[in-house]
Amino acid sequence: MADAHPTPPQPSPGRLEALASLERRVLWLAVRIVDYANRERPKGDDLKVGGHQASSASMATLLTALYLADLRAEDRVSVKPHASPLLHALEYLLGRLDRSYLTRLRDFGGLQSYPSRTKDPFPVDYSTGSVGLGSAAPLFGALADRYVETHFGSSTGGRFISLLGDAELDEGNVWEALAEPLARRLGNVLWIVDLNRQSLDRVIPGIRAAELEAQFRANGWEVIELKYGRRLRAAFERDGGELLRRRIDEMPNEAYQALFGAGDEHVLDAVLEPFSGAERDAVAALLADGAGALVRDLGGHDLADVLGALRRARATRDRPTVLFAYTIKGYGLEIAGRPQNHSALLSAEQIDRFRAAVGLTPETEWDAFAPETAEGLILAAARARLDRGDRPAAAAVPVPASLETRDTASTSTQAAFGRILLELSRVEGLGERLVTVSPDVAVSTNLGGFVNKTGVWGPEAEPVYDAMEDSPLKWRVDPAGQHVEMGIAEMNLVLMLGQLGLTWDFQRERLIPFGTVYDPFVMRALEGIVYSTYSGSRFVLVGTPSGISLSREGGAHQSLNTPGIGIETPGLSYAEPCYARELEWLLLDGIRRLQDPDGEALYLRLSTRPVDQGPFTAAAARRGEGALRADVVQGGFRLREPGTASDDRVILAACGAIVPEALAAAELLAEEEGVEATVLCLSSPDRLYRGWQAATTAPLRGGDSRAPSHLERLVPAGERGLPVVTVIDGASHALSFLGSALATRCIPLGVDRFGQTGSQPEVYAEYGIDAASIATAALVALEP
Incomplete structure (x- = not known):
């Protein structure tokens, strides 16, 4: 052609x-x-x-x-x-x-x-x-x-x-x-x-x-x-040229490719093979001055x-x-x-x-x-x-230390995320820099409030066709919008997210991009996530809902592997909060970190399970809000302190939607077995692991002594050696490092088989992450 x-x-x-x-x-x-x-x-x-x-x-x-x-x-x-x-x-x-x-x-x-x-x-x-x-x-x-x-x-x-x-x-x-x-x-x-x-x-x-x-x-x-x-085009204009063009056009790639390294005689025979008589003579005349060089032009x-x-x-x-x-x-x-x-x-x-x-x-x-x-x-x-000359650095976007909104007595992290994002959109200097992206899941990942306030982005304003005045979502597309809605293609989502996270370099304008996706489909987008973080992109990826806590959706929508992805992917900091305020602090800290010269992207694994916020409020009152915030952003905090009535003690470590089960297990152990439990809430298993690993390997990098890691500060010397049960609504290995880190016996609980449909209590029990199973694991860990 x-x-x-x-x-x-x-x-x-x-x-x-x-x-x-x-x-x-x-x-x-x-x-x-x-x-x-x-x-x-x-x-x-x-x-x-x-x-x-x-x-x-x-x-x-x-x-x-x-x-x-x-x-x-x-x-x-x-x-x-x-x-x-x-x-x-x-x-x-x-x-x-x-x-x-x-x-x-x-x-x-x-x-x-x-x-x-x-x-x-x-x-x-x-x-x-x-x-x-x-x-x-x-x-x-x-x-x-x-x-x-x-x-x-x-x-x-x-x-x-x-x-x-x-x-x-x-x-x-x-x-x-x-x-x-x-x-x-x-x-x-x-x-x-x-x-x-x-x-x-x-x-x-x-x-x-x-x-x-x-x-x-x-x-x-x-x-x-x-x-x-040009030589071939000139040959096509001569007698027999159209025959030669058709012959080359119709040759399969394999046959044409075989001519490139061949001698003139072989090329001539191959090209002339379907011709006879006058047609053969005409095409042969075109190839007379070097068949190989001509077909390779x-x-x-x-x-x-x-x-x-x-x-x-x-x-x-x-x-x-x-x-x-x-x-x-x-x-x-x-x-x-x-x-x-x-x-x-x-x-x-x-x-x-x-x-x-x-x-x-x-x-x-x-x-x-x-x-x-x-x-x-x-x-x-x-x-x-x-020559691009000197280019000014992108200006830093101010981030508040905290927000004013308080969630209700019981809420899910997914619902809290939607409210936090809406409040962030009202912060001067920051709100206009926010941009959200989703692959046709904006509403179901709680972006509705943000979309209603900021609008949907498009290169040009689009007509409004819906007349549903009672609709909770106002879908209005114009260039001023701050939500980018894409088709159901997770790879497109993370590639777009990655490019929005590089505008600090390409356009020298800092954006704070959020991408939301159903957590199971983080795996579908994994290579694009790795590509983006490898390229130095900074963004917030929200995977929600996650785990078998999404019980009625069944195995196809219940993510298991994603905590490991979060921990193992360079340039990506993974966090899995349980409480709304915990999420807020992680998010604000993450926005600050992604602007650092050596900053990284943030992956939040959230849930639709409503959780009683009372235990977190109690921890803040006991520890002090400033100190608790510092613990949260470093990867974990002490949610429940043990009593003193028993010599039998264990540590229960959990994150995300399953933390209430760990608290309930601690109460069961105390009431029925006389065993006292410390409950650790791991806000970011990734940061907790990295901090411990960096502190542990410091001597290998030339240091004779090292400061204790945050994990070691969370578990003081008096509790070292206590058995540990870890529990997560995901693959059990994600938290199993705590056994090595604390040099003790560890029983990791999690979800290592594909999930099933059912109520949350049924599903939790089936996979051994309910309160009774956690308590039983603790008793086994205490056995000599």
Whole structure:
């Protein structure tokens, strides 16, 4: 399929020649960076260093044209993970990466395997490596940019660009992103697809390009195709050209790919196979001057065509654009188009031949271009054009120490969250910075009050169609709204949340983004959560309702694994409060922490179970509100003190909705068995564990002594050695670390089988987390 639009005028021959020279040098450096890391640098172990020479080669033309002729400082770019050596080469030639790093690919403290916002030694806009996620993230980055612009008048002013491989289009999250209606009018989005028809293990089967393009068009995208180079297009205009075009168009990817590494005779036979007579003679005449070179003449390697396509893409302002660039994996290398060349490495002899072919020697192989050369002038102009200058830091958002609203005598953490968020929206300086996102669960996660007050965000005001005056929810969409409603796609939710959590960097405007999702579906969104925290994003993720406390919904909606996810995910602080005031303090503290230079995101695991607030009120009166707040934000507090009438004592540690069961178990033990129990409420098992682990390992980092951890302060020396029962409405292992931390016998209780439908008492008893089961576990723990 040829382009539907005429090709824009070509650049001058001299400039095109200089860009071609730069393209060759970029490719050489990318290949040599990988080669040096694998063949010459001492490794320190026997593992393969790895790298992707062929995957870089297929994008060399595209990245050279983009970075050196089209890109602007205000643009933000996501680079295909397996093309990272090209990015390193370009950054070096642009003078933004020290030469010493070229020999430190995949070295400790050196260049990362894949582009990383937080770990590379030069600025990176988007982390990639999780295939498909880094490609889709800029789409939501553009959406976040539009949100910030409509609220604060700030914007990058540029485009959000993804360079991705065609195999990444196998990832479901890419198509979820395309289907998001809010993204369809983003004219500052450009995706460039490296259509080399190869993935890690195989040639992508069938003829998929037309199907892929149709999918993008169906979702409202502008589609540009660079399929054939100028030599092939010229051949199509001659006698027999239409036959040749049809033959190439109809060849399956596997058959066409096999021609790239083949000799002219094999290519000729393959192309002519269906023809006979005069048709065969006409096509054969077109291929007479080099069949292999002609069929390998693809648009993705034609600099002039790529530059023209980039200009066309820049001119499209009313919708996203995708550019399908047909390329050859390994283009310009001796392994071009070879099966399974994805991670193949050139031999020493092949490297020597390639170095000589680009006009370099072992003494000059790492050289950049002299400033006065045509190439040097292009690099200097690109460097100036890409310079973002000094950018002021995002201003800090003030956070109150506490809020005024008090919840009723009995409430759930989910209900309390809705009220706390509504009150936060009234705080001057903070309220306007709040933004909520949900995947069609705003009402059922208690965002209704916030939505009624602030409205729903959309790039343009939408007509109001409902006439239900008695409806408790007022759904009004306009650019001033502060709630972003997305479709039922949890990956879209967390990618959008992640981009809203990076506006402090991209737009230098601080937002406080909240995302709400049913807690079981945190697992569905897990990779996107990890991608966002790995990228340094700061947000609040609310998983609610959670656990088998959601008893009537059954196993499909009862989350078990999510506490472990919260504890184990870097850059994410997990908390599971039981009481409303506990939640308030954790939330206010979390908002402050996410603004710190080394801040992190917050994950709140909440419940719909109403809980009597009296025990917390009593603890505040006993401990003092300030001291109790300090305990809560560090991970836990003493909720119930033991009596003195018995020598038999245990510690019961619980969190979230199951804390009342631990309190009830303590009363059972005292009344029926004469056993006294300390009840610990673990507001954040994650912070409690991290504090203990950091204190315990301090001597390993060079310290001779250490301060006690918060957990050790909660359990003084007189209680060390007492048996511990931990209980959580989730997988039992989440709290089992307390046994090691307190050097004592520990019985962890939790939910380690899929849940069932039933009443809460029935379900709690079935899974052994009811008061009777907790008390029984305590008695077993006390046995000699």
